[in-house]
Amino acid sequence: MNLTLFWMIVGMAIVTYIPRLLPLVMLQTEHWPDWSRRMLSRVPYAVLGALIFPGILYINEAIWFGLAGGMAAIALAYIGAPLILVVGGAIAFLTIIQFII
Amino acid sequence: MEAAAQIDEREINWLKRGLVSGTPIAIGYLPVALTFGLIAGSTGLTVYEAVLMSFLVFAGAAQYMALSMIALGAGAMEIVVSTFIVNFRHLLMSASIHERAERSSNKSRALYSFFLTDEVFAVASTSETPIRSHYILGVGLVAYSSWVGFTGVGYFAGAFLPGIVQESMAIALYALFIALLIPSIKTQGKVVIRLAFLGALFNTVFSIWLSTGWAVMLATILAVVVYEGIEQVMNKGGLK
Numbered sequence: 001m002n003l004t005l006f007w008m009i010v011g012m013a014i015v016t017y018i019p020r021l022l023p024l025v026m027l028q029t030e031h032w033p034d035w036s037r038r039m040l041s042r043v044p045y046a047v048l049g050a051l052i053f054p055g056i057l058y059i060n061e062a063i064w065f066g067l068a069g070g071m072a073a074i075a076l077a078y079i080g081a082p083l084i085l086v087v088g089g090a091i092a093f094l095t096i097i098q099f100i101i
Numbered sequence: 102m103e104a105a106a107q108i109d110e111r112e113i114n115w116l117k118r119g120l121v122s123g124t125p126i127a128i129g130y131l132p133v134a135l136t137f138g139l140i141a142g143s144t145g146l147t148v149y150e151a152v153l154m155s156f157l158v159f160a161g162a163a164q165y166m167a168l169s170m171i172a173l174g175a176g177a178m179e180i181v182v183s184t185f186i187v188n189f190r191h192l193l194m195s196a197s198i199h200e201r202a203e204r205s206s207n208k209s210r211a212l213y214s215f216f217l218t219d220e221v222f223a224v225a226s227t228s229e230t231p232i233r234s235h236y237i238l239g240v241g242l243v244a245y246s247s248w249v250g251f252t253g254v255g256y257f258a259g260a261f262l263p264g265i266v267q268e269s270m271a272i273a274l275y276a277l278f279i280a281l282l283i284p285s286i287k288t289q290g291k292v293v294i295r296l297a298f299l300g301a302l303f304n305t306v307f308s309i310w311l312s313t314g315w316a317v318m319l320a321t322i323l324a325v326v327v328y329e330g331i332e333q334v335m336n337k338g339g340l341k
Contacts, residue, residue, distance in 0.1 A: 001147065001149055001150060001153075002147075002150070004177050005146070005150055005177070006150075006153075007177065008167075008177035008180055008181060009150065009153055009154050009157055009158065010157065011177070011178075011181035011184075012154070012157070012158045012160075012163065012164075012167060012180065012181055012184040013157035013158045015181055015182075015184050015185035015188065016158050016159070016160045016163060016184060016185075016188045016191075017214075017215060019185075019188055019189050019190075019191045019192040019195065020188075020191045020192075020194075020195050020214045020215065020217040021195070021210075021211060021214045021215075022192065022195065023192055023195035023196035023198075023199050024195045024196075024198060024199050024202075024210040024211075024214045025207045025210050025211060025214075027196060027199050029199065029200060035329055035333075037200055038329065039325040039326065039329055040196055040197045040199070040200045040325075041197065041200045041201060042292075042296055042325045042328065042329075043193060043194065043196075043197035043226075043321055043325060044197060044222070044223065044226040044227055045282070045285065045292070045293045045296035045297050045300070046296045046297065046299060046300035046320070046321040046324035046325050046328075047193075047194065047197075047219070047222070047223065047300060047317065047321050048223055048227075048278050048281060048282045048297055048300065049282075049296065049297030049298060049299065049300030049301035049302075049304070049324070050300035050301060050303070050304035050316070050317045050320040050321055050324070051219055051223065051275075051278050051317065052275055052278045052279060052282070052297075052301060053301035053304065053305060054301070054304065054305045054308060055275065055313075056272075056275040059271035059272060059275065060268065060271065066271075066272065066275065069269075069272035069275065069276060070272070070275060070276075070279060072276075073272070073275070073276035073279040073280060074279055074283065076280070077279055077280045077282075077283035077284070078283055080284075081280075083122065083124075083125045083224075083277065083280045083281070084124055084125050084128075086125075086276050086277070086279070086280035087125040087128055087129065087273050087276045087277050087280065088128070089276075090272045090273070090275075090276035091128075091266070091269045091270055091272060091273060091276070092269075093269075094268070094269035094272055095265055095266055095269040098265045098268065098269065099265065
């Protein structure tokens with residue numbers, strides 16, 4: 001194995017791990033003001049919004065492709081399908097659409 | 102003795118639940134990891150280097166970026182610094198998990214924090230609080246196995262799936278995020294819709310001139326700050 005590449009990978013691993021690790025082991029939020037803790041616990045929903053949009057538009061050259069898959073996922077999730085079925089269903093839906101078109 | 106055995110069994114159950122919840126991530130990672138393995142090969146990495154990168158780094162966007170930078174002839178230091186910049190957003194996710202996770206030893210936190218990708222964070226943090234360490238570990242492990250395993254498969258087999266299926270699988274992670282969001286909307290209502298909307302809106306604006314990692318992180322921060330601000334104003338104004 002190329003030694004430079006090996007150390008580069010180790011370096012990438014360290015700088016990726018540190019931001020994932022530090023807050024979890026170092027933060028002492030017990031005495032933080034309520035509003036700041038509230039903001040932290042709201043992060044997941046804001047992250048989800050940002051992770052979905054606008055990325056979903058660009059999974060294919062055609063914007064409608066991601067939108068159609070997203071609609072299928074919304075419909076499946078809305079009727080209460082488990083995660084795995086929402087994901088599998090959205091994939092199946094787009095596969096069928098591609099066959100038809 | 103018996104009590105200890107019972108606790109162990111409960112922890113193993115949480116681990117199993119995590120493994121099940123993480124399976125959609127494993128499916129979503131499949132095409133991304135296959136492609137990573139394939140491109141790593143065409144960039145000139147050996148299979149050991151490609152798999153080692155997935156094994157040690159476990160960060161999709163940063164790994165793709167590293168390949169394109171290697172192809173462009175960038176130096177190792179440049180690539181490490183860029184990786185740091187791209188993955189810095191996990192600082193925010195780690196801090197958020199901190200608020201929702203059960204009390205646990207630093208050793209256990211050090212272990213599961215390794216697995217905190219965007220997707221593992223999303224699945225773990227939307228589950229019931231306090232989030233169990235073993236649950237996060239289960240979600241992380243199944244996602245990680247898929248990532249590392251399919252990097253190796255992709256290196257040799259490349260795109261072994263039919264083109265149509267591979268293209269359709271690009272929706273997988275987005276479908277997963279949607280599947281995580283909808284139940285939260287059902288149980289918590291407008292709070293979740295508003296936060297997700299703000300996150301999406303700001304990310305759309307930021308991603309015009311920022312890289313994905315920074316756009317997501319800044320959009321998230323701005324979304325929770327703006328939401329809190331609006332709420333405070335509404336409360337003071339007695340409009341609520």
